[in-house]
Amino acid sequence: MITGKVKQYIEKEQLFAPHEKLLVALSGGADSVALLRVLLQLGYSCEAAHCNFHLRGAESDRDENFVRQLCLRLQVPLHVTHFDTTQVAAQRHISIEMAARELRYEWFEQTRLACGADLIAVAHHGDDSVETFLLNLIRGTGINGLRGIRARNGRIVRPLLCLSRTDITDYLHGIGQDYATDSTNLHDEYTRNKIRLNILPLLQQINPSVKESILQTARHLDDTYYIYKKGIDEGRQRVYDGSQISIPLLLQEPSPATLLFELLAPLGFNHAQIDDIFASLTGQSGKVFIASEWKVVKDREYLLIENRQHTARPPQLQTEEQDYYPGFPIPRDKNTACFDAGKIQHPLDLRLWRQGDTFVPFGMKGKKKVSDYLTDRKFSLVQKEQQWVLCCGNNIIWLVGERTDNRYRVDEHTRKILIIKLLTR
Template sequence: MLPEFLAFINQRTSIRPGQRLLLAVSGGIDSVVLTELIRQSGFPFGLAHVNFSLRGAESDRDAAFVRALAGNLGVPFHYTQVDTHSVAAENGWSTQLAARNLRYDWFAEIREQKGYDWIVTAHHLTDSLETVLLNLVRGTGLAGLHGIPVQNGRVCRPLLCFSREELLDFARNNELEWVEDSSNATTDYSRNRIRHDVLPVLRELNPGLEKTFRGSLDRLSAADRWFQALLIPLHRQVAESGRIDAAWLAAQPEPLLLFSELLRPYGFSYRQAVNIYENPAQQTGRYYFSGTHRLLWDRGVWMLDRADNVYPSFHIEENMPLISAPGFTLTFEKLSHTSFLPGNDPSVAWLDAECLPFPLVLRPWQAGDRFCPLGLGGKAQKVSDYLVDQKIPRNEKNGVYVLESNHEIAWIVGRRADERFKITENTKGIIRVTCQKESSLS
């Protein structure tokens, strides 16, 4: 296994002999095998361990194990302990996202402070297969089929040529010791469900699943590199001119895919690109916004420039069925009272049409804004207090929008409607407004 490991490092990574490596070691079998292979390879290295405080005594046990491993090997040991749940709550992140951000930020700090050349993690081929399957379930483009990258900045993953089973064989043959993370045995997380419920079925269909996947991964990565190379002159042309000609675009073999790729560097998601391109009623002067740029439709040409305001305001006329704002899209539908289907989805507002005279204003919330939260009987509340009560993270507050009619807030978009605009037994017409949040699907 060592010759294949060294060959992979030489051929697929930028790691060179003599460079200092900071190994991310949890104490599990993957990182213990990585440590042993690096030791046998002769690289100077140190071990880094993060205690996420998620599993009580088990987390402390893992930290003690890695500390002892570093001591036995006579290499530097770097350690930190973090309150992952508190960081996740403060920033509005999932526990997994908080752990990932904390881990990589700390690794980067240690690398710079201690003079390591690379951060090396123990992700392997089966991890990469699980990632591709998760991306397929959630929705992805070609880039999401690459799996885990071998190298990303100063982070390197030299075990991506080996499956989990190969690592287990190596550990047993070398009589290595490791610790087990009890959470890996559960199906509480999506990745674990893929690992325990999906992969066994796929291996019944194809016993050589990882080997087949490795070949497919190489071809998919090559196809995307080729595709991106073809896009380079087109990206340069758009960057220099700030224009995308609609007639030229329509003449291309896959205009929607090309449109989304040309807009991606400017912060527009694939879903935004679909909504914009497939809008059948384009109007000259119509703007669409990403977090950093705006796209103007002007007589058959899309024109790009930087947005003067990351969070602009919009005036909405009665005949405008769709509005694309930074981070979300609103669609407006007129319904009769008989077609009213109440629900608790905060991304949908059901508003009395007679109480909602056009034009409407869609704008970022401001200090001093007040509304009457639906369900509180008309009692007024400051929007700022509502956001605090709902524990909206500070980094998300600036992006909160309100929908306003006649200077009154009808809806905190995607969160809470106003009591004064609710549907009643006297309602004759309904405006259903749906908020679809944008997410980059690569």
């Protein structure tokens, strides 16, 4: 019996307890209808949730009406929402498929909280896991992408992964339960449909049990993943401190290219970018690699990792003016700058340094480029980008937290001293 097989799978994977309430994602298709019917037959407390994405015209409304009638007959509380999916995809600059996925899961979680459900049950089955394996293999992926679909991911559970698509349709026919058919599943415009309709039948000609073989491989890789992840986590601790990757330490690792992939792929860098970053490790400094939210900068001995969403915030400064007298205790730390107040014209301007900026470093007579000073101090490229300067008119009087300008120094003619303290960077 299908219900017995699902019950065993739920218990084996420890997906949820008998007392937990489930919000069932109900599209109206065979898999989701089977999921609801099986869970109800097993005695679980269920409510249903249906999204109308308005992507298939009258067919979308037909599915909604079918779901309403089914839940009415089964006496299952139903939650329905409508989305202008095409508009959201355009606003978010993503594909329609991705927009539908994001909208669906965002709303499912909101509805779960509103109705007091413990978990969201979705109807992915074994064939979906096979297709996902092949899809990731075709697109290119690490070991994580070849593990198939997870039985549980946070609040999302998938009780039907132990079943095939044929198991599901046979079950529905056996209990006399109809379901809605998505006509887009019968066409191969989408990559997943091409795999289902064209590639898998061809593979089955070579090996009639290819689906089970793929699922067995995915299960094996799932077990292997935990050993692999342990090695990656240990390597991460050796080479990465959260803001930079040590190039010399990375190159000492058993598989530096693989470790680099696992460090950077979660930040949105693709295979080609990571290959380019790895190739740059023995090259000149200064190369910059950009993903949607993160930036990697090749420095001398480090790959510097910076979140592009974090704009440089100006440091907080505290200013006070005091009378100056011989023997005045002038602070010597880099976070405090002292100037002859009579040489300063207000207001002062705080900004990030720019190419071409110069100043006269304290104790020197000639001008020096700020870029040369920062290079001499062995600043990384990211540190250089975040260096602030305090200006009086067109002149820099302080590389904040570093060095003051000699032209504004305290001397024997000073009557008042301006003290500026760096409070936060």
